[in-house]
Amino acid sequence: MAKVGVTVRGCRLLGTLGSVLLAGGSWSAGALPSGVPDGVWAQRSPAHTVLGAAASYAGLVLLVTAWWRLGGLLRQGEPVGRGQLRAVLWSWVLPLVPGPLLFSNDAYSYVAQGALAARGWDVYRQGPAVLGGPLAENVPQMWQDAPAPYGPLAVAASRAVVAVTGEHHTVAAVLGMRLVALCGLGLIVWGVRRLVSDRGSATGSEGGRGEEAGALWAAVLNPLTLVHLVGGAHNEALMLGLMVAGLVAFRRGHWALGTVVLTWAALVKLPAGVALLCAAAWSVGGRPDRRSGWLRAAAIALTGLAALALGVGVSGRGWGWLSTLRGPAQVYTVLSPSTDVGRTLGLLSETFGVGTAAGAIAAARSVGLLLGVGAVAFCAWRAPRTGPEYATGMALLGLVVTAPVVQPWYVLWGAVPLAAVAWRLLESTGARLATLGLVALVLPSGSAPTWPYALAAVTGASAATAALAAWGPPGLLVPPRLRLQERGLVRAVARTRR
Numbered sequence: 001m002a003k004v005g006v007t008v009r010g011c012r013l014l015g016t017l018g019s020v021l022l023a024g025g026s027w028s029a030g031a032l033p034s035g036v037p038d039g040v041w042a043q044r045s046p047a048h049t050v051l052g053a054a055a056s057y058a059g060l061v062l063l064v065t066a067w068w069r070l071g072g073l074l075r076q077g078e079p080v081g082r083g084q085l086r087a088v089l090w091s092w093v094l095p096l097v098p099g100p101l102l103f104s105n106d107a108y109s110y111v112a113q114g115a116l117a118a119r120g121w122d123v124y125r126q127g128p129a130v131l132g133g134p135l136a137e138n139v140p141q142m143w144q145d146a147p148a149p150y151g152p153l154a155v156a157a158s159r160a161v162v163a164v165t166g167e168h169h170t171v172a173a174v175l176g177m178r179l180v181a182l183c184g185l186g187l188i189v190w191g192v193r194r195l196v197s198d199r200g201s202a203t204g205s206e207g208g209r210g211e212e213a214g215a216l217w218a219a220v221l222n223p224l225t226l227v228h229l230v231g232g233a234h235n236e237a238l239m240l241g242l243m244v245a246g247l248v249a250f251r252r253g254h255w256a257l258g259t260v261v262l263t264w265a266a267l268v269k270l271p272a273g274v275a276l277l278c279a280a281a282w283s284v285g286g287r288p289d290r291r292s293g294w295l296r297a298a299a300i301a302l303t304g305l306a307a308l309a310l311g312v313g314v315s316g317r318g319w320g321w322l323s324t325l326r327g328p329a330q331v332y333t334v335l336s337p338s339t340d341v342g343r344t345l346g347l348l349s350e351t352f353g354v355g356t357a358a359g360a361i362a363a364a365r366s367v368g369l370l371l372g373v374g375a376v377a378f379c380a381w382r383a384p385r386t387g388p389e390y391a392t393g394m395a396l397l398g399l400v401v402t403a404p405v406v407q408p409w410y411v412l413w414g415a416v417p418l419a420a421v422a423w424r425l426l427e428s429t430g431a432r433l434a435t436l437g438l439v440a441l442v443l444p445s446g447s448a449p450t451w452p453y454a455l456a457a458v459t460g461a462s463a464a465t466a467a468l469a470a471w472g473p474p475g476l477l478v479p480p481r482l483r484l485q486e487r488g489l490v491r492a493v494a495r496t497r498r
Contacts, residue, residue, distance in 0.1 A: 006069050008084055015066030016091040018464075019226070021059025022102070022444070023095040025460075026231070028052030029453070030100035031446035033108065033138045033170050041100045041171050046452065049445075053453050054460030056102075056444045061464035063092065064223050064436055071217055071427045080213040089189070089220060093230055097182070101174060102231030103442045108138040110235065111173040113148045114158025117317070118167075123148040123155055124320030134170055147324045151267040152315035154235045178233040185220065185229060187241025188416060191248050192219050195389055195420035198251045211423070218419035218426040223439045225416075228409035232446075236409055239268040240416050243275045247389055247417060250279040259300050263307035267315070271396060271413050274376055276304065278383045278391040285384025335406035335441075338368025365404040372402035393418025408438040 028044040029052030044052070070088070074080065101107050112128035112135045121130070127145035128136045136144065148155055161176035196212045219225065229237040242265035249258030258279060265272035280300045287293040312319060334340065342364030346357030375398030383391035397414030400406055411434075419426055426432075443449055443457070 006073065008070065008073060008078065008080055008088075011066045011070040011073070012084075012088045012091055015063050015070075015088065016095070018059040018062030018064075018066060019092045019095040021055050022063060022227070022231075023059070023099040025052040025054070025056030025059060026099040026102050026444055029056050030102050030444050031105045031108075032100050033134065033174075050452050050456040053444070053456040054463070057457040057460035058464035060223075060227075060439065061461045062468070063226070064439060065468060066092075067217070067221055067223055068432055068436075070221070071214075071432065074210065074214045074217055075424070075427055077210065079210070082212075085213050085216055089216070092221065092226060093182075093185070096226065096230045097178060098175070099231075101233060101446065102444050103227055104232040104234065104446045105138065105140050107174050107177045107233040108135075108170070109140070109143050109148075110150075110154075110158045110177050110233075111162060111170065112136060112139050113150070113155055114160075114162035114173070115167045116148075117155050117159040118162050122318075122320060124317065124324050131167075133167075135167060138170060148321070149324050150235060151269060151321055152312055152317035153264055153267040154238070154269065155317055155321075156315040157235070157238065157268075174233065177235075178230070181229055181233045181235070181237035184235075184237030184239070184241035185225070187245050188225075188237070189216065189220055191241070191244030192216055192416070192420045194248045195244065195251060195417075198248070199387065199389070199421055214423040214427065215419045215421075218423040219416045222412070222415065222419075222426075222435065224409055224412055224435055227439060229412070232409070234409055235268055236412060239265050239272050240412060242268065243272045243392075244416065244420070247275060247279060247392065247420075250283060250388055255279075255283050255296070255300060256303050259303040260307040263304050264311050267308070267311045271399065274380075274395050274399065275388070275392040275417065277376065277380050278395055279388040281380040281383040282388040282391065333405050333407060335408070336368075336404055338364045338402060339404055368402040368404060372399040375399065375402065387421060389417045389421045393422070408441050411435075411438060 027041070028048040029050075032041050032043050034043055096102070109128065112131055113123045115131055115135055116123045116126060116128065124147045127143065127147060128139040129144040130136075157180050158177065161173055161180065165172040165176055167173075192215050193212055196215050228234055229240075242261055246258045246260075246262035246265060249255070249261055259276065262272060262276035262279060266276065280297065283300065284293045284297045287296050339361060342361030343357065345364060346355070346360035349355035349360050350357055376395045379386075379391045379395035379398065386394075393414040393416075395414070397411070397418070400410045400413060403410070415426060443453070445453070449457075
């Protein structure tokens, strides 16, 4: 009997199996806490860790393959109903919810900062180390004495979680942070669907279920979203949820509400302020004359300042967060081109005795930031023509590329708003390969690899790939278009031999 080709149901089941394996492996190979009385996430033996790493990477291969092929089906015009898409989303997300953190330890820092705030201490002056005990123990060493680099609303969310769970239940607190991330994810789903619909109405085109499904595929079913926003419980989920909701308000003409929501998104993490700039430029550019444009700009500015003061006042954290925004720049990440260039120039400078490495890195990062600011300004200037979502997405991607520190999940800052209006850009082979590379760049444990861990990861990924090649339907690993090209090449070679 001939094998059945790739289907939406097949992608859902394959991705579900991948999510289950990834989540199951996290119980021994994820970012597990230490020194806590909750035994459900206990540290395992090295043998269990190796097995968990193999399972995690086998699951990651299956999940990424299912996402890749689902995107191909959408590009080919395969009809996907909302019920089908909802089933895919729940099936891929739910297995990750109860498990340990994946690919990052940052949520332990969130919990520690929430505990500091709950005690009434200043999180923008003191680091988690002053807490002592298991909360501080699980924070990475480099952040032990570092004040919180996040906005006051992010700290307020962490404080609310700790107020419910208490300081002595790290696992419960981390699950609380994941619940906050899931709320952000829900806002993203809601907002992306409405942006697709509203933009279709504004342009007089029929967005259709295909455009909505494609946008959600690129924004929510994206492996970066699943493993980092859900698995890692990053506060980017809340920032992006509020950001998309604010863009919906602007798109529907509620600029005052949109300004408030986008300002509060920036009080979670500052990059959301770029969305406010682009949305404001789009709103002002749509006014019929210059005078009304200036009045709209002034009204947005005053509303934003009022929302900023209200958010800071309600959070009770004050303005100290403005002085800690440079904290993440202390970390070196290989994904930052400006820092990589600076390190290379620094090495050459010290070799030839014409400067210092620190000076070269600082100069390269400064140039990168100037380029990023220029990209944001250009995209905001173009916003009246391109729309606020596209302008926001491209501006944030430009800012990420030029930033002094780049983490894999930072790409979602621009990818999520861009998905609502240009998901086919994110469906291109280059974009999908970039997503694959970013997913593979960080380990599920969130720490440096050991040789046994790396060997287990390669083994698990190889086993999953071999299983897909042996038992998967035609076109699962190799797209039909490439298969046709291969057949044509073979026939051409045969003709030349004749």
